[in-house]
Structures are given as structure tokens and as C-alpha cells.
Amino acid sequence: MISLAGWDILGNGSATYFYSAIFIEDTIVLIAMLEVRTESTIICQNILNTKSAILVIGGAEDKVNFREILSTFWSRSGGSESILAIVPSASREPAVLGGRYETIFEEFGSKKIKILDIRDRTQSEDPQFREYIEECTGIFLTGGDQLRLCGLLSETSILERIRQRVHSGDVTLAGTSAGAAVMGYHMIAGGGSAESPNRSLVDLTLGFGMIPEVIVDQHFHNRNRMARLLSAVSAHPDRLAIGIDEDTCAMFERDGTVNILGKGTVTIVNAGEMSYTNRDEVGTEDPLSLHNLKLHVLSRGDVYHMERNLAFAKKTLINDQNCPL
Amino acid sequence: MISLAGWDILGNGSATYFYSAIFIEDTIVLIAMLEVRTESTIICQNILNTKSAILVIGGAEDKVNFREILSTFWSRSGGSESILAIVPSASREPAVLGGRYETIFEEFGSKKIKILDIRDRTQSEDPQFREYIEECTGIFLTGGDQLRLCGLLSETSILERIRQRVHSGDVTLAGTSAGAAVMGYHMIAGGGSAESPNRSLVDLTLGFGMIPEVIVDQHFHNRNRMARLLSAVSAHPDRLAIGIDEDTCAMFERDGTVNILGKGTVTIVNAGEMSYTNRDEVGTEDPLSLHNLKLHVLSRGDVYHMERNLAFAKKTLINDQNCPL
Numbered sequence: 001m002i003s004l005a006g007w008d009i010l011g012n013g014s015a016t017y018f019y020s021a022i023f024i025e026d027t028i029v030l031i032a033m034l035e036v037r038t039e040s041t042i043i044c045q046n047i048l049n050t051k052s053a054i055l056v057i058g059g060a061e062d063k064v065n066f067r068e069i070l071s072t073f074w075s076r077s078g079g080s081e082s083i084l085a086i087v088p089s090a091s092r093e094p095a096v097l098g099g100r101y102e103t104i105f106e107e108f109g110s111k112k113i114k115i116l117d118i119r120d121r122t123q124s125e126d127p128q129f130r131e132y133i134e135e136c137t138g139i140f141l142t143g144g145d146q147l148r149l150c151g152l153l154s155e156t157s158i159l160e161r162i163r164q165r166v167h168s169g170d171v172t173l174a175g176t177s178a179g180a181a182v183m184g185y186h187m188i189a190g191g192g193s194a195e196s197p198n199r200s201l202v203d204l205t206l207g208f209g210m211i212p213e214v215i216v217d218q219h220f221h222n223r224n225r226m227a228r229l230l231s232a233v234s235a236h237p238d239r240l241a242i243g244i245d246e247d248t249c250a251m252f253e254r255d256g257t258v259n260i261l262g263k264g265t266v267t268i269v270n271a272g273e274m275s276y277t278n279r280d281e282v283g284t285e286d287p288l289s290l291h292n293l294k295l296h297v298l299s300r301g302d303v304y305h306m307e308r309n310l311a312f313a314k315k316t317l318i319n320d321q322n323c324p325l
Numbered sequence: 326m327i328s329l330a331g332w333d334i335l336g337n338g339s340a341t342y343f344y345s346a347i348f349i350e351d352t353i354v355l356i357a358m359l360e361v362r363t364e365s366t367i368i369c370q371n372i373l374n375t376k377s378a379i380l381v382i383g384g385a386e387d388k389v390n391f392r393e394i395l396s397t398f399w400s401r402s403g404g405s406e407s408i409l410a411i412v413p414s415a416s417r418e419p420a421v422l423g424g425r426y427e428t429i430f431e432e433f434g435s436k437k438i439k440i441l442d443i444r445d446r447t448q449s450e451d452p453q454f455r456e457y458i459e460e461c462t463g464i465f466l467t468g469g470d471q472l473r474l475c476g477l478l479s480e481t482s483i484l485e486r487i488r489q490r491v492h493s494g495d496v497t498l499a500g501t502s503a504g505a506a507v508m509g510y511h512m513i514a515g516g517g518s519a520e521s522p523n524r525s526l527v528d529l530t531l532g533f534g535m536i537p538e539v540i541v542d543q544h545f546h547n548r549n550r551m552a553r554l555l556s557a558v559s560a561h562p563d564r565l566a567i568g569i570d571e572d573t574c575a576m577f578e579r580d581g582t583v584n585i586l587g588k589g590t591v592t593i594v595n596a597g598e599m600s601y602t603n604r605d606e607v608g609t610e611d612p613l614s615l616h617n618l619k620l621h622v623l624s625r626g627d628v629y630h631m632e633r634n635l636a637f638a639k640k641t642l643i644n645d646q647n648c649p650l
Contacts, residue, residue: 224549224552227551287625292621294617297555298616299611313614
């Protein structure tokens with residue numbers, strides 16, 4: 001199977017690079033690079049070395065204009081060869097919202113699209129749905145209410161099968177807003193803002209565990225959610241806290257890197273070296289102490305390396321023969 | 326001159342400590358410590374080793390009940406021997422607001438209190454005001470509008486004299502809200518929230534330079550100001566960015582430590598080891614990248630060491646014979 005992987009633009013101030021790529025089986029191959037204003041160069045190969053990915057989207061992604069995030073999901077699912085499942089179960093208007101995404105992916109030109117309109121836990125046993133999950137190359141979880149989504153799908157056999165296929169790299173997964181919130185093992189179900197970080201500022205429960213090592217928050221700076229994310233970090237400092245702005249995507253690659261797409265920022269709080277928290281000693285509404293956290297604010301074209309807790313600007317890697325990724 | 330320095334409570338889960346202290350000349354001396362539930366112990370001496378301090382208050386400090394922050398300012402200014410100047414020039418109702426603080430410090434029992442109601446730049450030459458500044462032991466800058474405060478006082482001879490006396494440790498200075506915002510060399514004049522960090526999200530100008538190495542934001546988590554503080558950091562990564570919640574105080578000691586008082590948190594963003602920002606390459610409304618920042622969230626009883634960029638819980642130092650401060 002050969003399909004177009006999409007295109008991208010890179011710039012480093014003195015030069016701009018336009019590149020495109022194709023998929024050949026499971027490997028993405030750079031097929032064209034046009035450099036403007038300076039001599040030829042190469043991109044660190046590891047940036048584009050996998051096909052399936054998990055796209056965690058901060059909600060309100062562009063559905064009308066350039067649609068960068070949705071078209072990236074489509075191309076990473078196989079482009080014109082893609083077989084897509086849309087899961088609108090987080091929404092109280094699943095048919096309408098599912099239909100909207102169906103129209104978009106039809107316009108892009110998918111091979112096959114199906115809305116898995118699961119409104120009842122028993123539907124997870126539907127043989128048609130189960131069969132389609134085996135076949136599909138991309139799964140999209142819409143926005144809505146993450147508690148509703150978990151209520152319908154958590155601990156069902158269809159979700160377990162989706163998780164297996166995602167983890168084995170057989171399918172590309174995307175989730176936006178509520179669909180993003182469920183990605184971690186721990187999930188932010190709700191919370192407040194405009195308060196000092198404190199235990200009662202965030203409601204935590206269990207998510208789908210697609211990327212168990214992260215806790216995701218969405219509509220992040222748009223809804224001023226830093227204090228609630230910090231409150232979540234205090235509960236689970238062993239997880240990487242990730243706040244994703246609207247129309248912004250953290251795309252998790254299978255090699256442990258995260259690429260940033262879209263119009264806003266991705267905020268990463270790493271408490272791996274936290275030297276102190278008072279969490280276990282204070283009341284639920286008392287202010288929290290969290291000493292010695294690492295903070296990254298990433299925007300389009302940045303790359304984060306999960307294991308090494310390092311952030312890079314992709315363009316700074318262009319001429320790096322000793323690519324650190 | 327001997328005066329009461331105030332009291333404090335420390336606890337480490339297994340024991341609670343009540344202590345009090347007096348000033349003898351310029352040195353604060355621990356005079357009483359009562360430990361409840363465990364054997365006797367000592368406090369790292371350096372915590373209480375100076376008298377004058379700069380209290381940076383996040384606004385809306387308690388003026389009615391226990392008044393922890395205001396009473397600490399009063400005691401660090403000399404307590405019953407204090408000669409206080411209240412500068413209400415940030416406010417559009419300077420007489421009312423100045424009067425309110427005057428009443429509070431009268432209740433505490435200051436030796437002398439004067440409201441320096443400067444409403445015009447020429448008043449900075451008023452011989453009475455100049456004389457009082459030489460005499461006073463504590464200066465309090467009220468809230469209001471930091472641009473108004475700067476417009477009236479920046480580059481006046483009275484402000485220069487205040488700065489000299491503060492820097493030589495002869496006087497304790499406090500500022501709340503607008504009075505806190507002016508403390509740095511760079512000042513946040515205004516800004517927005519609910520957006521990805523971007524250059525246009527914060528308006529920066531020059532402050533009073535009382536603590537030149539910091540950029541202060543106030544009403545911090547209460548008004549969701551993390552994104553604007555990060556935007557400010559990108560402009561001046563060599564400064565320490567400090568966001569102070571309401572009814573919370575970062576008290577800067579002359580030995581380079583910062584003690585936290587009050588009901589909320591103090592958020593510290595240190596960009597000293599920032600590995601990358603796109604600030605100089607992007608448009609004013611484009612999202613910012615800021616890689617590899619250090620973040621501390623501090624609450625009451627925490628201590629921050631400016632030079633070493635380290636945070637401690639004061640109680641963890643109680644039994645530390647090799648006190649790291």
C-alpha cells in the first residue's frame with residue numbers, strides 16, 4: 001500500500017523547506033524536499049519514521065479551512081486507503097457530530113467511513129462494530145463529555161480490542177476534547193479555575209489508558225487550566241501532565257517522540273524530579289506546594305522526547321548530523 | 326530598640342512548633358519555641374537572620390481577621406516602634422484606601438504613621454515627605470493601577486531615595502497588587518488570559534526596580550495569569566518570573582531567601598536554563614515555544630533560595646544540622 005503521508009513546511013529563519021512524503025507499507029519515506037534560499041540539507045530521519053500514531057487534540061480543531069490536524073489524522077490513517085471509525089459516544093448529539101466528521105473525511109477521500117454510534121454498553125458486543133474495528137486503519141473519538149464516553153466504553157471488550165490494535169501500531173487513533181481527555185490511565189473528569197492549586201480543584205478518575213504515562217487536559221490555556229493540571233500533577237507525579245490548547249495537537253509517535261501541530265501550544269509539566277509536595281499533609285482546599293518541576297511550552301514544529309524529557313524545535317534538527325532524537 | 330517580631334507555627338506531621346522572637350537592634354532573636362508531641366529541636370538559624378525585608382503581596386490580603394501578612398509587615402518594620410509611610414498613589418481613591426491601612430496599623434500599635442498622598446509628580450519634592458522617608462522604618466505601597474503609580478513616582482528623587490534605603494536594608498518595604506507589580510525592573514502593566522502564551526498577551530514596561538531580578542504578577546491563579554506570565558518570561562528569560570496569589574506574600578529577605586506567607590501559592594518560573602524560544606521569529610499573536618523551564622509552586626512555610634534556584638519546605642529544615650540555606 002502506498003499513500004501520501006502529507007506535507008509540511010519547516011523554516012529556520014534563513015531558509016524554508018517544503019517537503020512531502022509517501023507511505024510504503026508501514027514506513028514513511030521522504031520523497032520530495034524543496035529548499036528555498038539556502039543550499040540543500042537533510043531532515044533528521046527519525047522524525048518521520050513511523051506510520052500509526054496517537055493524535056491528542058485540545059478540542060475546537062479547524063474543521064473548515066486548512067484542517068491541518070484532521071488531514072494529518074486522515075493521512076496517518078492511510079489517506080485515500082484509510083478505513084475510518086468515528087466514535088461520537090462522548091456527545092449527546094452523536095449522530096450530528098459523527099456526521100460532521102464523516103463529511104470531512106469523505107471530502108478528504110477515505111476508502112470507507114463508519115460511525116460507531118454506541119449509545120449503550122451492550123452495543124460494544126455488536127458483531128458489526130467488532131468486525132469493523134478489526135478492519136479499520138483509523139479511529140476518531142469526538143468531543144463531548146469524557147465521563148459519558150467512559151461510562152459507555154470503559155472495560156468493554158470493544159475498547160480492549162481498540163487498545164490492543166493501537167498499542168500494536170495497527171491503527172491510528174485520534175481524540176479531541178473529551179476524546180483527548182480519556183487517553184491517559186488517569187483522567188481529568190472536571191475541575192475549576194481561578195484558584196490556587198489545591199486538591200479539590202480537579203476531579204480525577206480512570207481513562208482509557210491509550211497512553212498510560214500521561215494525564216491530558218484540553219482547551220488548556222483557552223480555559224485557564226494550569227492550576228487544575230498542577231493539582232492533578234500533585235496526585236500523580238509519576239505521570240507526564242500535558243495541557244493541549246484548542247486547535248492544537250500532540251501527536252504521539254511509536255518511537256516515543258511527540259510532534260506538535262496546530263495553532264496553539266502544548267504545555268508539558270514533568271514532576272519526575274519533584275523534590276517536595278505537601279499534598280498528603282494538607283486539607284482538600286489548602287494550597288499545594290510542588291517543588292522542582294520541569295515545564296515546557298511547545299508550539300507547531302516542536303518535538304518532545306518522552307523518555308528523555310527533552311524538547312526540540314524540529315528546525316534546529318535539520319542540519320544536525322548527530323540527531324538527538 | 327527591642328520589639329516583637331511576631332510569631333509563627335511550623336509543623337512536620339508528627340510535631341507542631343509554636344515560636345516567637347524579638348528584635349534587638351537589627352538582629353532577630355528566637356526567644357520562645359514550644360514543641361508539641363515530640364522532643365525538642367532547633368530551627369535552621371538562617372531563616373530568621375535579618376530584619377528588613379521586601380514583602381510582595383498578591384493583592385486582596387486579609388485586612389479583617391488574623392491579618393498575617395499585614396502584621397508581618399508591621400513587625401518587620403519595627404512593631405510598636407515602627408514609623409510607617411503609606412503610599413496610596415496607585416489608587417484613584419488614595420485618601421480612602423490610605424486611611425484604611427492607617428487604621429489597621431494604628432490598631433497594631435505603630436509609633437507613627439503617615440499617608441504620603443502623592444497625586445502629582447511635583448509633590449515628590451515636598452520637604453515634609455522627603456524628611457519622613459528618612460525617618461520611616463516601613464513603607465507600604467497600596468493597590469490600584471501600577472501604571473498610575475509609575476506615572477506619579479518613576480524617576481522622582483523621592484523614589485530614588487526610597488530605593489536606596491530599601492537596598493541598604495534600612496527600611497522594610499511592602500507592596501500589594503499594583504504595589505507588588507512595580508517591584509521588578511521589568512513590570513507587567515496589563516495583559517489577557519484564556520489564550521495560548523503569545524507576545525501580545527502581556528504589556529511590559531519598566532517598574533521601580535526594588536527587586537530588579539524578578540518580574541512580578543499578582544492576583545495570579547485567581548485571575549488565571551499563567552499564560553501571560555509565560556509570555557513575559559519569553560521577553561526576559563534572565564529574570565525570575567513570580568506569580569503571587571491573592572492574600573499571599575513572597576517575603577524577600579536580605580540573604581537571598583524568599584519566605585511564603587498567606588493563603589495561596591507563589592508560582593516561580595525560572596528560565597535560566599531555557600534551551601529554546603521562538604519569540605524572535607514569530608508574529609505577535611503566534612504561540613510561543615519555551616523549552617526547559619523550571620517551575621516551583623510554593624505555599625505557606627516554604628522557602629525559596631534565589632541564587633541557587635532551590636525550594637524547600639521550612640519544616641524539613643527544622644532538624645537539618647547541615648541547613649542548605
